[in-house]
Amino acid sequence: MTVSLKVNDIAVNAEVAPRTHLADFLREDLLLTGTHIGCEHGVCGACTVLLDGEPVRSCITFAATCGGREVQSIEGLEHDPIMSALRAAFTAEHALQCGYCTPGMLVTARDIILRLPDADDDRIRLELAGNLCRCTGYNGIVRAIRHVLTHRPDVAPLERPA
Ligand code: FES
Ligand code: FES
Known part of the structure; x- marks a missing residue:
């Protein structure tokens, strides 16, 4: 499915699988590897990014649900x-x-x-x-x-x- 969002103030349109989580989308599709993946089930916080300004665990956030929203990864806060x-x-x-x-x-x-x-x-x-x-x-x-x-x-x- 297609998702359109902003990542670090840049508009992004991408094809994602419904089950792709935001952490993998950032790291593998956008090569923003500053977001780390530890437990991959919402416990360790290593994958924390901002979604519309609020911290979320990107390993339990589906990229497909981020349409129309703004993501800031650690790179965008440099x-x-x-x-x-x-x-x-x-x-x-x-x-x-x-x-x-x-x-x-x-x-x-x-x-x-x-x-x-x-x-x-x-x-x-x-x-x-x-x-x-x-x-x-x-x-x-x-x-x-x-x-x-x-x-x-x-x-x-x-x-x-x-
Ligand atoms: Fe541990 Fe996301 S990788 S909370
Ligand atoms: Fe090594 Fe925090 S886990 S510095």
């Missing part, structure tokens, strides 16, 4: 100022080791920055519950997110229905 701040903070705080979880972790972290400007460490940890990291023990990740929250008071909170 010049985003919050993402730039997060990348620097992740480096400074040793928030990654193998890096496999990192693209999904960064997409979720950016959402925390936008949505929860007053988040404390406990809330950050709660928000990260859907992104698994086998390497870091999470402390560096929490420190990095807290650093960006603390040093970016200019970021307006995101208005999103509960």
Whole structure:
């Protein structure tokens, strides 16, 4: 079937099988391999991308359901100022080791920055519950997110229905 959507601000028309999930579509059809695939059943968060601005697990999202919608993968956020701040903070705080979880972790972290400007460490940890990291023990990740929250008071909170 044909699907028309925007990926990283570029209009895309593609033929997809009904069962193709968005992660495979991004990686294999569009060669956007920054989105990682771990568990492939919605548990680890490695495949997290933005769909109409909200984080989703692209391994359990069918590409065919994304018609008329906007997808941002990690590649599309390269010049985003919050993402730039997060990348620097992740480096400074040793928030990654193998890096496999990192693209999904960064997409979720950016959402925390936008949505929860007053988040404390406990809330950050709660928000990260859907992104698994086998390497870091999470402390560096929490420190990095807290650093960006603390040093970016200019970021307006995101208005999103509960
Ligand atoms: Fe999608 Fe694990 S690969 S949640
Ligand atoms: Fe290796 Fe997170 S840095 S899984």
